[in-house]
Amino acid sequence: MSRTEGSPFAPHTAEEVDEMLSAIGAEDEEALFDIPEAVRFDGEFGIEARNEREIRDEVERVLGRNDDLTEFLGRGHYDHYVPSLVDHVADRQEFLTSYTQYQPELTQGFLQALFEYQSMLVELTGLDVANCSMHDAATALGEAATLAKRVRETSGDRILVPDLIREGRRSVLENYADGAGLAVETYPTDDANADVEALSDAVDEDVVMVYAENPTVRGTIEERLGEIGGLADENDAMFVLGTDPVALSVLSRPADVGVDVVVGDAATLGLPTSYGMGLGLFATREAFLRQVPGRLVGAGEDGAGKRAYTLTLQTREQHIRRERATSNICTNQAWVALRTAMHAASLGASGLVDLATDCLERPTDLAERLDAIDGVEAPVHDRHHFREFVARTDRSAHEIRAGLEVRGFSIHVIDDDHVQLCVTETNAGAVDDLVAAVEEVAA
Amino acid sequence: MTLHYDQARWEDPDSEGYEPLLSEKNLETVSTDDVPLPDDLKRDSLTLPDLTEPELARHYTRLSQMNYGVESGPYPLGSCTMKYNPKFTEDVAALPSGLVHPDRSEASTQGTLELLYDLQDYLARIGGMDAVTLQPPSGAAGEFTGILLASAYHGANGEADQRTEVVIPDSAHGTNFASAALGGYDVVELPSGDDGRVEIEALDAALSEQTAALMLTNPNTLGLFEREIEEIAAMVHDVGGLLYYDGANLNALLGRARPGDMGFDIMHYNVHKTFATPHGGGGPGAGPVGVVSDLEPYLPTPQVRESDGEYEFFEPEESVGKVHGYTGNWLVLIKAYAYIARLGDEGLGDASAKAVLNANYLASRLEYEIPNGPFHHEFVASAGEQDAADVAKRMLDYGVHPPTTKWPEFVPEALMTEPTEVESKRSLDQLAAAFNAVAGEDEETLASAPNRTSARRIDQTSAARNPRLSWQAIDE
Numbered sequence: 001m002s003r004t005e006g007s008p009f010a011p012h013t014a015e016e017v018d019e020m021l022s023a024i025g026a027e028d029e030e031a032l033f034d035i036p037e038a039v040r041f042d043g044e045f046g047i048e049a050r051n052e053r054e055i056r057d058e059v060e061r062v063l064g065r066n067d068d069l070t071e072f073l074g075r076g077h078y079d080h081y082v083p084s085l086v087d088h089v090a091d092r093q094e095f096l097t098s099y100t101q102y103q104p105e106l107t108q109g110f111l112q113a114l115f116e117y118q119s120m121l122v123e124l125t126g127l128d129v130a131n132c133s134m135h136d137a138a139t140a141l142g143e144a145a146t147l148a149k150r151v152r153e154t155s156g157d158r159i160l161v162p163d164l165i166r167e168g169r170r171s172v173l174e175n176y177a178d179g180a181g182l183a184v185e186t187y188p189t190d191d192a193n194a195d196v197e198a199l200s201d202a203v204d205e206d207v208v209m210v211y212a213e214n215p216t217v218r219g220t221i222e223e224r225l226g227e228i229g230g231l232a233d234e235n236d237a238m239f240v241l242g243t244d245p246v247a248l249s250v251l252s253r254p255a256d257v258g259v260d261v262v263v264g265d266a267a268t269l270g271l272p273t274s275y276g277m278g279l280g281l282f283a284t285r286e287a288f289l290r291q292v293p294g295r296l297v298g299a300g301e302d303g304a305g306k307r308a309y310t311l312t313l314q315t316r317e318q319h320i321r322r323e324r325a326t327s328n329i330c331t332n333q334a335w336v337a338l339r340t341a342m343h344a345a346s347l348g349a350s351g352l353v354d355l356a357t358d359c360l361e362r363p364t365d366l367a368e369r370l371d372a373i374d375g376v377e378a379p380v381h382d383r384h385h386f387r388e389f390v391a392r393t394d395r396s397a398h399e400i401r402a403g404l405e406v407r408g409f410s411i412h413v414i415d416d417d418h419v420q421l422c423v424t425e426t427n428a429g430a431v432d433d434l435v436a437a438v439e440e441v442a443a
Numbered sequence: 444m445t446l447h448y449d450q451a452r453w454e455d456p457d458s459e460g461y462e463p464l465l466s467e468k469n470l471e472t473v474s475t476d477d478v479p480l481p482d483d484l485k486r487d488s489l490t491l492p493d494l495t496e497p498e499l500a501r502h503y504t505r506l507s508q509m510n511y512g513v514e515s516g517p518y519p520l521g522s523c524t525m526k527y528n529p530k531f532t533e534d535v536a537a538l539p540s541g542l543v544h545p546d547r548s549e550a551s552t553q554g555t556l557e558l559l560y561d562l563q564d565y566l567a568r569i570g571g572m573d574a575v576t577l578q579p580p581s582g583a584a585g586e587f588t589g590i591l592l593a594s595a596y597h598g599a600n601g602e603a604d605q606r607t608e609v610v611i612p613d614s615a616h617g618t619n620f621a622s623a624a625l626g627g628y629d630v631v632e633l634p635s636g637d638d639g640r641v642e643i644e645a646l647d648a649a650l651s652e653q654t655a656a657l658m659l660t661n662p663n664t665l666g667l668f669e670r671e672i673e674e675i676a677a678m679v680h681d682v683g684g685l686l687y688y689d690g691a692n693l694n695a696l697l698g699r700a701r702p703g704d705m706g707f708d709i710m711h712y713n714v715h716k717t718f719a720t721p722h723g724g725g726g727p728g729a730g731p732v733g734v735v736s737d738l739e740p741y742l743p744t745p746q747v748r749e750s751d752g753e754y755e756f757f758e759p760e761e762s763v764g765k766v767h768g769y770t771g772n773w774l775v776l777i778k779a780y781a782y783i784a785r786l787g788d789e790g791l792g793d794a795s796a797k798a799v800l801n802a803n804y805l806a807s808r809l810e811y812e813i814p815n816g817p818f819h820h821e822f823v824a825s826a827g828e829q830d831a832a833d834v835a836k837r838m839l840d841y842g843v844h845p846p847t848t849k850w851p852e853f854v855p856e857a858l859m860t861e862p863t864e865v866e867s868k869r870s871l872d873q874l875a876a877a878f879n880a881v882a883g884e885d886e887e888t889l890a891s892a893p894n895r896t897s898a899r900r901i902d903q904t905s906a907a908r909n910p911r912l913s914w915q916a917i918d919e
Contacts, residue, residue, distance in 0.1 A: 004793070005789070005793070006789055006790050006792070006793020006794070006796070006797070007786055007790040007791075007793040007794040007797065007864060008785065008786070008790065009526070009527050009529060009719070009794070009864070009865050010793060010794060010797040010864040010865060011865065011866075011867040012797060012800075012867065012868065016867070016868040017800065019868065020800055020801075020804040020868055020871075021800070023804060023807050023808070024800075024803045024804055024807050025807075026803070029796040029797075029799070029800055030796075032796075032799045032800060032803055032817060032819075033668075033699050033700075033799065033819075034667075034668045034670065034817050034819070035668055035670075035696075035699055035700050036670055036672075036673070038673055039672060039673060039700050039704055039705045040699065040700055041571070041698065041699060041700050041701045041704055044788050045565070045568040045569055045698070045787075045788050045791065046568060046788070047565060047568065047783060047784070047786075047787045047788050047791070048787050048788075049784070049785065049786055049787025049788070049789060049790050050784050050785065050787070051785070052531040052785065055531070055535060055781050055784045055785060056531065056534065056535055058784070059535050059538060059541075059558065059777070059780075059781065060538060060540070062554045062557050062558055062561075063538055063540035063541045063554040063555065063558065064540055064554060065553040065554035065557060066540050066541075066543055066547075066551065066552050066553065066554040066555055067550075067551040067552075068540075069547070069551055071543070071544045071547065073544040073546050073547065075546060076768065077544060077545055077546070077769065079544070083496075085496055085499060085500060088500075089499075089500060089503040089504065089507070090503075091533065092503075092504070092507040093512045093513070093514040093515075094507040094508065094510040094511065094512040094514075094515060095506075095507050095510060095512070095723075095724055096512065096528070096533075096721045096723060096724075097512035097513040097514055097525075097527075097528050097721050097722065098510055098511060098512040098513070098722065098723075098724045099518075099520060099523055099525060099722040099724065099725060100722075100724070100725040101724070101725070102520070102847070103511075103835065103836075103839060103844065103845060104898065104901045104903070105836065105839055105893050105896040105897065105898045105899065105900065105901060106450065106510075106511045106839050106844065106893075106896050106897075107509075107510050107511060107724075108462075108506075108509040108510070108896075108897040108898050109505070109506035109507055109508065109509035109510035109897070110506070110510045110724040110725075112462065112464070112506055112509075113503070113506050114724075115464070115912075115913070115914070116464060116465050116466075116914070118912055118913050119464070119466065119913040119914040119915060120491060122912075122913040122915050123489070123490055123491060123915070124489075128912075128913075128916075129912055129913075130912075130913070132725075133725075133726070135580040135581060135584060135727075135767060135772075136580065136767055136768045136769070137768055138765070138767060138768030139580070139584070139766075139767065139768070146625070166768065168765045168767075168768045168769060169768050171744075171764035171765040172764070172765050172766060172767065172768060174764060175587075175591055175763065175764055175765070175766060176625070178626075178627065179624075179625050179626045179627035179628075180627070181627065221480065221484055223484060249489055250475050250478045250480065250485050250486065250489075251480075251484065251485060251486065252483070252484060252485060252486055253486045256486075265768075272542045273542050273543060273544050274541075274542050274773055274774050275541070275542070275543055275544075275545050275555060275769065275770060275773035275774075276544075276545030276767075276768065276769020276770050276771070276773065277580075277727065277769075277771075277772045277773050277774050277775075278768065278769070289910065295725065296910070296912055297912070298906045298907070298910050298911055298912050299906070299911040299912075299916075299917055300901055300902055300903065300905060300906030300911075301901070301902055301905070301906075302898040302899040302900060302901050302902075303891075303899035303900040303901075303902075304460075304898075304899045306454075306459060306460040306461050306898070306899075307459065307460075307461045307917075308461070308898040308899075308901045309901075310901045310903050310906050312903065312906045312907045312910060312912070313907050313910060314907075315907075317617075318583075318617040318618050318620065318621035319616075319617040319618075319850070320617070321617075321621075322617045322620035322621060322630075323620035323621060323623065323624035323630045324624070325617070325620075325621045325624075327621065327625075328583045328584075328586065328587055328618050328621035328622040328624075328625050329581070329583060329584075330581065330582065330583045330617075330618050331581040331582060331583065331713075331715065331722070331725060331726040331727070331728040331730075332581070332725050332726040332727075333580075333723075333726045333727045334723055334724040334725030334726050334727075335721070335723030335724050335725075335726065335727060336723075336726075336727060338724065342499070342503060344491065345465055345491070345492050345494065345499055346496065346499055348471055348491055348492060348493045348494070349471045349472065349473045349489040349490060349491040349493065350471060350473045350493075352489065352491065353473050353475060353478065353489055356478070357477070357478050357479065360478065360479055360480065361479060384480055384484065401548075405548065405550075405551055410544070410547050410548070410551060412546060
């Protein structure tokens with residue numbers, strides 16, 4: 001019996017197709033398509049089928065057009081080495097090919113892994129509740145805005161964000177805020193940290209949410225989080241902090257500085273640099289539990305009285321509450337959350353603190369070396385740094401970037417005379433060569 | 444004929460029977476005394492699991508064995524399109540040259556841009572659309588993007604204040620309602636007709652000059668083709684509204700009909716459904732959005748364009764901005780590209796042919812009542828006197844993932860079943876045998892199921908009443 005031609009993943013033989021058609025009482029497969037003639041598609045897509053080897057060769061050839069550069073890039077998307085364990089175990093098909101755990105008895109493994117992910121974020125943030133993922137940092141921030149609107153329904157329509165916020169993140173926030181009738185406004189920064197005095201002038205009772213980042217997009221450690229939290233609290237605004245799990249390993253616990261919601265990108269653990277794909281972190285206080293967006297895994301008991309895990313509080317979700325749901329998120333980033341949990345667990349507390357310590361020391365060391373080069377001042381901001389820093393250049397920053405690309409390095413340009421560099425363990429081995437290249441192009 | 448099945452259970456004698464949490468195996472607390480920061484900027488200590496790699500490998504392998512994936516057995520979860528995920532696409536997505544930072548210069552990432560451009564092009568051809576954005580990171584994000592596009596379009600026509608409503612059939616995915624609400628719209632629910640399809644009279648009553656859009660999937664969630672789609676499109680367009688296509692059921696139409704040809708103005712594609720990228724236990728997916736040319740200026744930024752073999756980003760002139768911080772779920776998109784390339788025209792058409800064949804064949808074998816028909820890729824059976832949730836739990840004992848249950852609500856005790864094209868006749872026969880075995884069983888048997896899974900029936904009500912959402916909460 002030969003297989004029919006067509007999809008290589010449809011296992012039918014011609015005989016089976018005949019038997020099935022006759023069981024249905026249909027003449028042929030086309031007779032099953034109940035589509036009026038006027039809207040039938042008779043053309044071709046013009047997509048030629050290729051075999052596996054051809055596609056691998058093709059994609060390899062096309063992606064080979066990407067220059068092989070050592071990246072010193074960050075600004076919200078960071079590269080840390082992902083242990084091999086993560087790839088090998090997360091790729092097990094039971095994890096990778098399953099879907100949302102609608103039948104908890106059959107999906108205990110994934111539920112437990114997500115429960116462990118939530119638990120690690122609870123430890124890292126000091127908050128009570130973490131959901132098991134949003135799409136990325138930007139969408140998590142957008143969801144925080146709609147949460148703020150819900151918990152402060154009676155008054156106010158202003159959201160305050162620092163002037164130093166990644167443009168893409170702000171744009172996503174504005175799209176979420178628009179639908180909720182909220183306006184996104186900017187408060188100034190001073191030497192890359194929040195200008196708390198200016199923020200104080202800007203906050204009033206119409207503000208439903210104050211957003212800050214630690215570390216900031218410039219890589220500085222925010223020094224006055226407690227005061228920002230105080231201002232938010234006095235005005236009954238929600239204090240939302242953007243960060244990531246590596247930074248949280250050593251920085252003040254958000255719960256201790258008055259943070260109501262932590263957002264950010266948790267894929268700094270678990271994913272390689274993958275063209276901006278992320279994992280939205282979302283954690284908050286128990287007071288907002290029933291208003292939290294996204295899925296939650298809870299512990300309960302099974303019929304034998306043993307601990308078991310299940311998706312819980314689903315009445316918040318769109319498949320039950322529809323337009324009154326707390327969010328539209330359905331497919332989230334569960335598999336990335338699994339990878340993040342595996343990565344965090346494989347580092348453990350000491351591994352994470354060591355990694356974060358490196359993130360504090362490496363940018364300072366690199367900035368010092370660049371500062372010694374004529375035509376470069378680094379770091380520009382007199383702050384503690386995490387992973388990245390800004391440098392001022394005498395020559396055009398665009399020309400420096402282009403000159404470095406020719407020499408095999410990629411860095412950010414901020415404006416005509418500022419660049420930004422990010423250093424972690426994945427590019428640390430190239431620092432000597434980078435410094436030599438900057439010497440060549442900066443003078 | 445039914446499968447014999449026992450899922451792995453890992454019962455630790457020291458932990459009252461369950462696989463211990465990482466925190467129950469070993470925790471470590473480290474101080475941050477040596478961290479080079481002033482005390483007021485850092486935490487005092489951090490407490491996390493402390494296990495060796497072999498211990499972790501065993502922990503996660505055990506957890507994987509207490510989970511069920513598409514390769515474990517049939518997974519006919521209606522409207523989720525749980526088809527086989529080809530292995531080679533994983534390797535293609537893992538190519539190191541694709542794993543670049545999103546802020547790289549366009550000149551240094553021509554390969555990435557070329558693949559994005561080619562995928563935009565493939566999807567446009569498949570959907571009959573003029574332009575596609577790959578940015579939305581999920582189907583629901585695609586819906587939200589579509590709502591933003593509709594809003595921008597009406598705004599540009601000076602009708603932002605007038606068009607405040609989005610019309611959605613009662614059988615639609617819950618995300619449609621939530622996405623419309625997220626965009627600030629009022630939802631007008633459209634009751635389905637007796638045959639499960641849109642009823643022209645009801646539609647006429649729902650549409651008005653307040654209508655911003657009608658969100659529709661075709662075939663709908665009952666697996667029924669909306670045969671009056673031309674008239675529906677004309678009615679929506681006549682009142683100045685836009686027609687939005689929910690691509691969740693696109694697997695039923697490949698090569699047979701295209702949303703663009705049916706009169707849809709905006710559509711999303713669920714690449715984790717139609718184009719076989721893994722569902723990942725709940726994600727990541729990707730929800731690219733296609734539009735007709737009138738809506739192209741509003742697409743999210745950036746878009747990719749090509750000129751003489753060189754690729755660059757550009758911002759559409761009236762762009763709605765962004766719906767993802769960067770450019771979406773790249774690793775997922777590249778798998779979709781590889782899948783589409785593997786199948787080509789003929790394979791894509793055959794995938795739909797076999798998906799529809801399988802749904803109709805399985806429906807013909809079941810002893811449950813199945814209203815309406817003929818079906819496309821899925822059908823909704825009614826469990827009748829039985830509780831659909833109990834039916835689902837009992838099916839677990841037969842080694843199959845059950846259908847989606849109790850939805851849509853207007854079918855009593857609904858079992859929404861979508862076998863996809865990857866099940867063989869033999870597999871469908873086993874699946875039918877499992878359904879039919881359960882159909883003949885008494886209430887007590889059903890209520891005591893499941894018995895062969897890692898956990899027995901879980902009390903979800905009490906888990907919700909007393910939420911314990913972290914190991915810290917368990918310890919309290």
